[in-house]
Structure formats: structure tokens, C-alpha cells
Amino acid sequence: MEISLTVNGVLKTVAVTDVNTPLLWIVRDTLGLKGTKFGCGKAACGACTLHVDGEAVRSCSFPVKFAEGKEVTTIEGLGNRDNPHPVQQAWIAEIVPQCGYCQPGFMMATAALLNKVPNPTDEDIDKNIINVCRCGTYYRMRKAIHKAADLQLNRESNESKEL
Numbered sequence: 001m002e003i004s005l006t007v008n009g010v011l012k013t014v015a016v017t018d019v020n021t022p023l024l025w026i027v028r029d030t031l032g033l034k035g036t037k038f039g040c041g042k043a044a045c046g047a048c049t050l051h052v053d054g055e056a057v058r059s060c061s062f063p064v065k066f067a068e069g070k071e072v073t074t075i076e077g078l079g080n081r082d083n084p085h086p087v088q089q090a091w092i093a094e095i096v097p098q099c100g101y102c103q104p105g106f107m108m109a110t111a112a113l114l115n116k117v118p119n120p121t122d123e124d125i126d127k128n129i130i131n132v133c134r135c136g137t138y139y140r141m142r143k144a145i146h147k148a149a150d151l152q153l154n155r156e157s158n159e160s161k162e163l
Contacts, residue, residue, distance in 0.1 A: 001015070001016055001017075001019060002014065002015055002016075003016055003019070003026075003064055003065065003067065003068050004068065004069060005064075005067045005068060005069065005070055005071075005072055006070070006071045006072065007027070007031060007033070007072045007073075007074065007077070008033075008072070008073060008074060008076055008077025009077060012031060014026055014030050014031070014064075016064055019063060019064060019065035020063045020064075020065065021063065021064050022059060022060050022061060022062060022063065022064070023050070023052075023057075023059040023062045023063070023064050023066075023067050023072070024036060024038060024048045024059035024060045024062075026064045026067075027050065027059060027072070027074055033074050033076050035074055035075035035076050035104045036048055036049075036050050036059060036074050036075060036104060036105075037101055037102070037104060037105065038060060039060070039101075039102065039105070039132075040060070041060050041061075042060070042061065043058035043060060043061035044132070045102065045105075045131060045132040046058060046102070046105040046106070046109060046130065046131025046132060047101065047102045047104070047105040047131070047132075048060040048105060049104075049105035049106075049108040049109045049131065050072060050073060050074045050075070050108055051071075051072065051073040051108060051111070051112060052066070052067055052070050052071070052072055053070050053071050054071070054073075054112065054115060055112060056108060056109045056111075056112035056113075073108075074104075074108075075104035075107060075108060078107065078108065078111055085107075085111060086114075086148045086149075086151035086152040086155060087107045087110045087111045087114070087144075087145075087148040087152075088107060089147075089148070089151055090144040090145070090147035090148035090151055091103065091107060091144050091148075093144070093147060094140050094141075094143045094144040094147060095140065096137055096140045096141055096144045097137065098133075098135035098136075098137050099134075099135050102131060102132065102133045102134070102135075103133075105131050106129065106131050106133065106141055109128070109129050109130075109131055110129060110141075110144075110145050110148060113125070113128045113129060113145070114145075114148060114149055114152055118149060118152065118153060119149050119153065120145065120146075120149060122142065125142055125145055129141070129145070
């Protein structure tokens with residue numbers, strides 16, 4: 001069976017033998033986008049977080065059939081070297097990663113949070129960013145989330161001034 005979805009702004013049609021295959025494996029193995037990581041396989045750790053129609057989802061337990069006709073954004077599509085997303089800028093500025101394995105999932109969860117709550121409190125962060133980091137970089141991530149919120153608000157303010 002073929003499934004069509006838009007990944008990082010590009011329409012993709014993929015052949016799948018089982019429509020219940022987790023989206024994670026389609027993204028990594030079929031499309032070759034290795035930034036989204038496999039962690040627990042039970043939607044508990046969040047290493048596999050990506051966006052489907054702007055919502056953060058745990059792709060290890062999200063059947064590809066539910067992505068049919070949807071917009072999927074992976075860490076590769078969040079930003080790039082020339083135009084990094086505010087979350088990526090903040091992660092770099094605050095030197096967040098230690099081993100770095102879980103960080104793409106955290107960044108994707110954070111970007112989704114900031115789209116809903118542009119200036120999150122610590123309580124907002126605690127309620128919404130529930131991914132797991134075995135290295136314990138939570139303090140640096142919290143600082144980076146607040147910095148990303150400021151960067152995103154400043155970017156939006158500057159863009160509206162240009163209009």
C-alpha cells in the first residue's frame with residue numbers, strides 16, 4: 001500500500017507493507033532522516049518526538065496510516081544552519097546537550113509547546129515537556145526553553161515590524 005504525506009515541506013509517497021508500522025521507522029529507514037531517535041519504543045521517553053500537523057507526537061507508537069495526508073516535521077525540518085529555529089539557537093547558546101541522543105525529541109516537544117504557549121512558565125514546561133534525559137540536562141533545557149521563547153517572540157516582533 002502507498003501512503004502520501006508531506007515531510008519537512010516535501011510531498012512523499014512511501015510504500016508500506018503494514019499501515020500500522022510506526023511513523024518513526026518510515027522517517028528513519030524509508031526516508032533516511034536519522035535525526036528522530038528510537039528510545040524506548042513505548043512512547044514513554046520522547047526521543048522519537050516529531051510534529052504531525054503541528055502537534056508533538058511520539059512517532060514510535062504512531063502508526064503511519066494516521067500520517068496519511070498530513071504535514072510531518074522532523075528535527076531536520078525545524079530549521080537549518082543558515083536559518084535555525086529559535087529552539088535550536090537556544091539549545092546551542094545554553095550548551096544543553098551532554099550525550100545529545102534525546103535532544104532532537106526535546107527540541108521538537110519544545111517547539112510544539114512554544115507554538116501553543118509562547119511565553120511558558122516553569123509550570124507550563126513541567127506539565128508539557130515530559131521527555132526523559134538520562135544525562136539529566138533538565139536545568140540547561142529549562143534555561144534554553146525560556147531563551148527560545150524570548151528569541152521566538154523577538155523574531156515574531158521583528159517580522160511584524162517589517163510588514
